[in-house]
Amino acid sequence: MAASVTALLQAGARPELIVAATHGLLLPGSRDKLHHPAVCEVLVTDTVARTGGEWPHLRVVSIAPLVAGALRRFLADGSIGDLYRGAERGAEI
Secondary structure (H helix, E strand, O other): OHHHHHHHHHOOOOOOEEEEEEEOOOOOOHHHHHOOOOEEEEEEEOOOOOOOOOOOOEEEEOOHHHHHHHHHHHHOOOOOHHHHHHHHOOOOO
């Protein structure tokens, strides 16, 4: 990810980057590597427990509404495909 930030900037990207990952497997040293003036935010889901101190640029998004919606549809013999089509349109789950 850190190398991607450098490559994007060298390719002409604006220095207002948001780094996003589904699973925030933030290994030791990752905070230092992703602490770059061009990185406005690091966005991850809560699928992996977060450890470590305060990090103002890190935003953790809960997947609980997505999982709850899928379970509701599954238990009602509904389609979870509708869940993803709704998420693509920005619908509430």
